[in-house]
Amino acid sequence: MTGWISRLMLAAALIATPALAQDQGPEARPLHKRDKWLPPSVPTSDDVLRIPAPAGYNAPKGSFVLVGGRLFDGTGAAARPATIVVEGKTITAVLKPDDRNWPKDAIVYDVTGKTVMPGLIDLHSHLTFLNSEDGANIYSSANLSGVESVMRGVKRMAVYLESGVTSVRDVGSHGDAPFVLKRLQASGELPGPRIFAAGQLITMTGGHGGVHAFGPGYPELGNGNPNAMVRIASGPDEWREAVRIQFAKGADLIKLASEYSQAEISAAVDEAHSLGLPVTVDSETDYIDMAIKAGVDSIEHPLPRSDAAIALMAKKGIASVPTLVAYRVIMRGSGGYFGSTSRRFELNERTIENMAAKLRRAGVKMGIGLDVVALAGTGYLPGSYIDELETFNRIGFTKTEALVAATKTGAEIIHMGDRLGTIERGKLADIIVVDGNPDEDFNALRKVTTAFVNGRLMLQDGRIYRPAHEEVPLPTRK
Structure with missing residues (x-):
C-alpha cells in the first residue's frame, strides 16, 4: 500500500510542478572506475567488469x-590501402x-577489392525476446524455460554475425540466458557477436515492460519466475537490490525503465x-528529467523530452541510442504505438526523426541500436541496420560519421572504447570484410564475407565458420 501512495503523491507533484521534476531527489555517485x-x-577480462585474468587470457x-x-579504420579517417596484422586476439600492426613485416607463420587472407573495417555494434538488442513470429502473446515471454531462451x-x-555485427548490448533478456550466451561466445565455443549483457530489465509494478515479469501462472505479478x-x-x-542481483550474475550494465520515482532511479x-x-x-x-538528475549514462529511444533536457544530456555527456528503425517498423506495421501506458504522447515517423535531429544538433553522443529483435527477431537484418545508418545520414551525419557511430562511438557508449x-x-x-565500399x-x-571476433574466424564466405573437431x-x- 505504501508504494502506491508514494506514487500517487509523486504523480500529483509532477502535475502541479512539472518544471521542477529534474530538481527533485538526490543525484547518484559518478561511475566508479573499478580498474583504476x-x-x-x-591483464583483465575483455568486458566492462575488467576482472584480473591470466596472461594471454582468452586469446x-x-x-x-x-x-x-x-581499410576503413573507424576513427573518422578516410579509407586507405593497408595491411592488418593480428596476433592472438590483438591487432598488432596496421x-x-x-x-611485409608480419609473422612468418601467419595465415594470409587476400581481401583485394574489399573493405576491411571494425565490426558493427548494435547497442539495443534483446537476444531472447519472444515475439509474434514465435507465436507469442504479450504474456508468454515471461514463461520460457532457460534452455529455450538460450x-x-x-x-x-x-x-x-552474418550481418557484420560483432558486438551487441543486450538490454534485457530472460533470466541467466544472456550470461550463458556471453560466456560461450567469449570462450569461442559459440559463433556470434560479443555480448554486453544487462540481465533483467528493472522497472516498477506496472512500469514499461512490466508485463514480462509475470510468473508461470499469470496473471499474478511478481519475481517468482527466474526465467523472466x-x-x-x-x-x-x-531498486538497489535488483541492481545487485544483475551484478551478481555478471552484468556489464544496468537497464532501467520508467515509470519510477526520483528516489528509486537515483538509488539504482x-x-x-x-x-x-x-x-x-x-x-x-518527465521521467527523462529524473534520469538526467540521477546521472544515467545513456537514454534509449526517440521519445519526447524538453529542449532543456536535450541540452543537459549534451552538457553531462549522456548518450542517446535512438532506435529509430524500431519505431518506423511499429508505425508501418500497426499504424501507431497502441495500448501502452508509457507511450501517452504523439509518436510517428516525423516526431521520431525530429527528435533525433534535435539530439544531433545539440551535440549529444549518438550510437546505433535497433531494438527490432523485439518485433521480428533478427529477420530484418541487415536491412534494419542499413536503415538506421541511412536515417543518421538524413539527420546530419555524413556517411563516414554514421559508420563511426556504428563502431567507435558504440564502443565508447558500452565503455569499451x-x-x-x-x-x-x-x-x-x-x-569484418565487406565486398564493396560501405563508407560510400x-x-x-x-x-559481409568474413568476420573475426576476438581474433577468431567466425564467418567465412558469408557463412558461419566452425573449426573442424580435433x-x-x-x-x-600404463
Missing part, C-alpha cells in the same frame, strides 16, 4: 594478416601495402555506479 588500481601490465593461438584491401539467442547471434526478462522493484531499497544509478556499471534507461517526458570500435594497434581484433554506399553491408587421443595403458 590496476596497472596496464595486469586464440596463431596469427593472421589481411592484405590487399582498403602496415602500408608494401610492408536456443533462441544462438539462432539470432548467427544472423547478427523483467524484474519488478518497489522503493529505493528494492547510485548502486550501479558504485559497482562500476553504467546505466541506460528507457524513459520519456579503449579495446573495441576501431582498427588500430593494440585493439581487440573484431574485424551503406548497402555494401549486405555483402580428436583427443584415448589414454594409453
Whole structure:
C-alpha cells in the first residue's frame, strides 16, 4: 500500500510542478572506475567488469594478416590501402601495402577489392525476446524455460554475425540466458557477436515492460519466475537490490525503465555506479528529467523530452541510442504505438526523426541500436541496420560519421572504447570484410564475407565458420 501512495503523491507533484521534476531527489555517485588500481601490465577480462585474468587470457593461438584491401579504420579517417596484422586476439600492426613485416607463420587472407573495417555494434538488442513470429502473446515471454531462451539467442547471434555485427548490448533478456550466451561466445565455443549483457530489465509494478515479469501462472505479478526478462522493484531499497542481483550474475550494465520515482532511479544509478556499471534507461517526458538528475549514462529511444533536457544530456555527456528503425517498423506495421501506458504522447515517423535531429544538433553522443529483435527477431537484418545508418545520414551525419557511430562511438557508449570500435594497434581484433565500399554506399553491408571476433574466424564466405573437431587421443595403458 505504501508504494502506491508514494506514487500517487509523486504523480500529483509532477502535475502541479512539472518544471521542477529534474530538481527533485538526490543525484547518484559518478561511475566508479573499478580498474583504476590496476596497472596496464595486469591483464583483465575483455568486458566492462575488467576482472584480473591470466596472461594471454582468452586469446586464440596463431596469427593472421589481411592484405590487399582498403581499410576503413573507424576513427573518422578516410579509407586507405593497408595491411592488418593480428596476433592472438590483438591487432598488432596496421602496415602500408608494401610492408611485409608480419609473422612468418601467419595465415594470409587476400581481401583485394574489399573493405576491411571494425565490426558493427548494435547497442539495443534483446537476444531472447519472444515475439509474434514465435507465436507469442504479450504474456508468454515471461514463461520460457532457460534452455529455450538460450536456443533462441544462438539462432539470432548467427544472423547478427552474418550481418557484420560483432558486438551487441543486450538490454534485457530472460533470466541467466544472456550470461550463458556471453560466456560461450567469449570462450569461442559459440559463433556470434560479443555480448554486453544487462540481465533483467528493472522497472516498477506496472512500469514499461512490466508485463514480462509475470510468473508461470499469470496473471499474478511478481519475481517468482527466474526465467523472466523483467524484474519488478518497489522503493529505493528494492531498486538497489535488483541492481545487485544483475551484478551478481555478471552484468556489464544496468537497464532501467520508467515509470519510477526520483528516489528509486537515483538509488539504482547510485548502486550501479558504485559497482562500476553504467546505466541506460528507457524513459520519456518527465521521467527523462529524473534520469538526467540521477546521472544515467545513456537514454534509449526517440521519445519526447524538453529542449532543456536535450541540452543537459549534451552538457553531462549522456548518450542517446535512438532506435529509430524500431519505431518506423511499429508505425508501418500497426499504424501507431497502441495500448501502452508509457507511450501517452504523439509518436510517428516525423516526431521520431525530429527528435533525433534535435539530439544531433545539440551535440549529444549518438550510437546505433535497433531494438527490432523485439518485433521480428533478427529477420530484418541487415536491412534494419542499413536503415538506421541511412536515417543518421538524413539527420546530419555524413556517411563516414554514421559508420563511426556504428563502431567507435558504440564502443565508447558500452565503455569499451579503449579495446573495441576501431582498427588500430593494440585493439581487440573484431574485424569484418565487406565486398564493396560501405563508407560510400551503406548497402555494401549486405555483402559481409568474413568476420573475426576476438581474433577468431567466425564467418567465412558469408557463412558461419566452425573449426573442424580435433580428436583427443584415448589414454594409453600404463
